[in-house]
Amino acid sequence: MINPFTTQKLDCYLTCPRGLEEVTATQIAPYCNSLKPQHGGVSFSGDLKSLYSVNYYVRTGMYALIKIIEIQVKNNADLYQQITEYPWFEWISHETPFSIRTRGDSKTFPNPQFLTLKVKDAIIDNIRRKTKRRPDIDKKTPIYSLFVFNDNDKIKVFLNSSGESLSKRGYREKIHIASLNESLASGLVMLSGWQSHQPLYDPMCGSGTILIEAAMIGRNIPGGYYRREYGFQKWRDYNPRLWNLIVKEAKEKIISDRLHIFGSDNISANVELTSINIRQILMKQWIHVTKKEFAEFSPEEEGIIIMNPPYGHRLNEEDELIPLYKLIGDILKNKCINMDAFIFTGNQNLSKHIGLKAKRRYVLKNGKIDCRLIHFPIREGNYLDN
Numbered sequence: 287m288i289n290p291f292t293t294q295k296l297d298c299y300l301t302c303p304r305g306l307e308e309v310t311a312t313q314i315a316p317y318c319n320s321l322k323p324q325h326g327g328v329s330f331s332g333d334l335k336s337l338y339s340v341n342y343y344v345r346t347g348m349y350a351l352i353k354i355i356e357i358q359v360k361n362n363a364d365l366y367q368q369i370t371e372y373p374w375f376e377w378i379s380h381e382t383p384f385s386i387r388t389r390g391d392s393k394t395f396p397n398p399q400f401l402t403l404k405v406k407d408a409i410i411d412n413i414r415r416k417t418k419r420r421p422d423i424d425k426k427t428p429i430y431s432l433f434v435f436n437d438n439d440k441i442k443v444f445l446n447s448s449g450e451s452l453s454k455r456g457y458r459e460k461i462h463i464a465s466l467n468e469s470l471a472s473g474l475v476m477l478s479g480w481q482s483h484q485p486l487y488d489p490m491c492g493s494g495t496i497l498i499e500a501a502m503i504g505r506n507i508p509g510g511y512y513r514r515e516y517g518f519q520k521w522r523d524y525n526p527r528l529w530n531l532i533v534k535e536a537k538e539k540i541i542s543d544r545l546h547i548f549g550s551d552n553i554s555a556n557v558e559l560t561s562i563n564i565r566q567i568l569m570k571q572w573i574h575v576t577k578k579e580f581a582e583f584s585p586e587e588e589g590i591i592i593m594n595p596p597y598g599h600r601l602n603e604e605d606e607l608i609p610l611y612k613l614i615g616d617i618l619k620n621k622c623i624n625m626d627a628f629i630f631t632g633n634q635n636l637s638k639h640i641g642l643k644a645k646r647r648y649v650l651k652n653g654k655i656d657c658r659l660i661h662f663p664i665r666e667g668n669y670l671d672n
């Protein structure tokens with residue numbers, strides 16, 4: 287059992303979109319120790335500087351969590367007993383609201399809401415015995431945000447240092463209904479192997495998330511650069527001097543080399559939303575966006591193409607999208623010779639209609655949707671995907 291405010295070594299876990307564990311581990315390797323990619327995240331250890339740095343620099347992470355408790359439990363009574371034995375009162379007072387989020391499932395605790403309730407009761411009872419008062423539960427603006435991971439008879443409780451998900455960069459005024467998560471979009475760019483000197487195209491750009499994440503990568507702008515707040519900044523041991531030093535060092539590493547990033551969409555509202563997001567972070571000179579039908583897509587220079595076409599999960603939508611996926615294949619093989627295209631889709635049936643030979647398929651998750659990032663090297667010769 288760890289007190290996160292007195293220990294020198296923090297055992298942590300950084301969650302990330304499924305399929306981006308290795309990419310995420312590579313990003314945070316310079317800032318921490320004992321890295322171990324796991325299913326849906328990366329475990330690591332380090333000190334306060336490590337924790338701050340991971341939160342600020344990582345592009346594909348979601349929540350940076352500090353492990354507080356890891357226990358094995360037999361039943362409800364055992365769970366309550368072990369949770370209430372931890373000295374929560376040492377750092378959660380009756381004046382500091384907290385929240386609890388539960389993930390996972392097991393035969394012992396098949397109902398996540400019930401598990402959340404039992405953990406909450408145990409923590410509150412522990413604090414009330416010492417302070418004679420109970421803290422408030424605040425799901426929207428807690429001082430301490432706790433994550434409970436449930437795996438059969440094993441329970442882990444983590445303290446969330448990030449606050450809101452790290453995917454919420456702070457540069458989007460409005461959220462497009464089909465927008466990619468920023469952390470996932472950044473991961474797509476990284477998996478593509480795009481280099482900042484290469485042209486990058488997204489001819490179905492939506493609200494521009496892939497374009498903006500690419501620009502941040504190309505200029506070496508940290509994932510948290512535009513973000514206003516982190517959970518750990520509300521804690522009593524927050525070290526503003528250390529934080530400011532990390533931010534200062536990161537700003538000094540930002541580069542201003544010219545980028546060649548191009549986006550287009552056939553919906554005017556999407557183009558306008560993308561333009562607003564780009565202006566919000568002063569990226570107008572790096573990202574060029576136009577309204578254009580995908581059938582008109584014809585890149586002027588060889589480079590990397592990344593796109594996220596619709597998946598067609600609603601009834602009858604899949605059949606309606608078959609012509610679009612066939613058009614993707616036609617445009618790529620006729621207008622994009624010697625380029626590398628990466629198509630991100632959550633519909634395996636539709637992807638077959640692209641009709642090109644894939645070099646690799648990266649298995650990823652977009653929320654709960656099983657997805658693939660499919661790499662099509664567009665070369666002269668046989669294009670059929672046999």
